[in-house]
Amino acid sequence: MYNIIPTHLLYRNGETTSSQESDQLFAKQLGYIEITSSHIVACDPFVLEGDQSFTRKVTLGKYPIILVVKRLESG
Known part of the structure; x- marks a missing residue:
C-alpha cells in the first residue's frame, strides 16, 4: 500500500x-x-x-491535484 503524504509533494501550489x-x-x-x-x-x-x-493501491483519503506546466523561454 502506497501512503501519499501531501507535505512531501515535489511541488506546492503557486511554486515557480x-x-x-x-x-x-x-x-x-x-x-x-x-x-x-x-x-x-x-x-x-x-x-x-x-x-x-x-495501477497502485493507496491509503484512503483526500489529496491535492497539482498540475505542473513547463513554460518554454521561446513561448
Whole structure:
C-alpha cells in the first residue's frame, strides 16, 4: 500500500522554478481527489499503442491535484 503524504509533494501550489535554459515550471492546484476504493488507475490519454496504464493501491483519503506546466523561454 502506497501512503501519499501531501507535505512531501515535489511541488506546492503557486511554486515557480527556473531551469538553466530559462524555462519555467509552474505548479497550480486544481482541487482535490478523494480516494474511496484504495486503488488508482492512470494513463496518458494520448498514447494509442498498447496498455500504458498503471495501477497502485493507496491509503484512503483526500489529496491535492497539482498540475505542473513547463513554460518554454521561446513561448
